[in-house]
Amino acid sequence: MRPSDRFDLAIERFDAANAEDPNSEIVDGVEQPKALCYARRMTACLDRFHPNAPEPVRLAARCQHIRRWMIPRTDYPDGRDGYRRWRTDLAGFHALTAGAILREVGYDDNAVARVGSLLRKERLKADPDVQLLEDVVCLVFLRHYLADFATKHDEAKLLDVLRKTWRKMSDAGRHVALALDLPPSLCALVARAVAPR
Numbered sequence: 001m002r003p004s005d006r007f008d009l010a011i012e013r014f015d016a017a018n019a020e021d022p023n024s025e026i027v028d029g030v031e032q033p034k035a036l037c038y039a040r041r042m043t044a045c046l047d048r049f050h051p052n053a054p055e056p057v058r059l060a061a062r063c064q065h066i067r068r069w070m071i072p073r074t075d076y077p078d079g080r081d082g083y084r085r086w087r088t089d090l091a092g093f094h095a096l097t098a099g100a101i102l103r104e105v106g107y108d109d110n111a112v113a114r115v116g117s118l119l120r121k122e123r124l125k126a127d128p129d130v131q132l133l134e135d136v137v138c139l140v141f142l143r144h145y146l147a148d149f150a151t152k153h154d155e156a157k158l159l160d161v162l163r164k165t166w167r168k169m170s171d172a173g174r175h176v177a178l179a180l181d182l183p184p185s186l187c188a189l190v191a192r193a194v195a196p197r
Contacts, residue, residue, distance in 0.1 A: 007055060008107040014039060014063045021069050022073050041144055046136045049176060056111065057129050060118035061136055064096040097120045114141070124168070135173030138165050142190070143180050150186065162193035 018035035025034050036138065037072055042061040046053055053061075057101065076082040095116035102112045116129070117123075124130050141149075142165070150158055174194075 006106045009060070010102055010107070011062050012058060013101045013105060014059075014066055017067050017097070017101070018065075020067070023069055034139065035065055036113050038140070039063065041140050042136055045140050045143070046132075049131055049136060049173075054129060056114040056118060057097070057133055059102070060115050060133055061127065062093060063101075063115075064119065064133070064137065066097050068094070068186055071075055073122060091120045131170050134168050135170055135176075138169050139172060139177060139180070141165065142182070146186055150189070155189075156191060159193045162190055166194050 015036055018039050019032035023033035023034040024031045025037055026032075039062050042064050043058070046058065046061045049055055050057075068090060071086070071093055072088055076144060078087040085110070098119060099112040099116055102177055107115075117127075118133050121134060124134055149161070153161070166174065166177075168171050177190070177196075
């Protein structure tokens with residue numbers, strides 16, 4: 001099997017897994033599985049932000065939330081500790097789920113380990129590929145999910161989340177974030193969050 005065929009087959013398998021998401025959203029008037037929609041947005045954002053990204057990053061972007069609905073937030077306690085446990089468990093689950101698919105389509109243990117490390121966000125800020133993936137995660141959140149998130153939380157919570165998001169990003173990611181075409185109210189909120197205090 002050619003490397004390009006193996007990559008295409010992995011993406012196909014990731015998408016098939018995410019297409020089983022029972023949760024959906026409307027995109028351009030069409031109902032789509034939420035996890036599949038997110039995966040496609042991750043790839044599109046990565047292609048714009050860093051079109052020559054290494055293959056492990058391209059794979060990790062597509063399976064960042066693979067089968068996420070299997071581990072709902074409601075299974076964990078409220079509060080910061082519960083949230084952190086949920087996120088840690090999710091990252092491990094995504095790495096295991098993606099790793100099984102990658103092995104099925106012919107990737108070796110080194111490639112599987114690398115994608116798993118990216119999905120677990122190991123060595124963020126120190127590993128350029130992990131930082132690249134995190135920038136894409138943050139950009140997708142800002143562009144596609146911030147508006148809905150803003151309707152569910154008060155301003156203090158929004159500013160806190162935006163500041164934490166900003167701290168995770170590289171200078172290049174922040175530059176792109178400030179150029180996103182967001183509604184004026186969200187642009188103002190982002191500007192307040194990132195202004196020096």
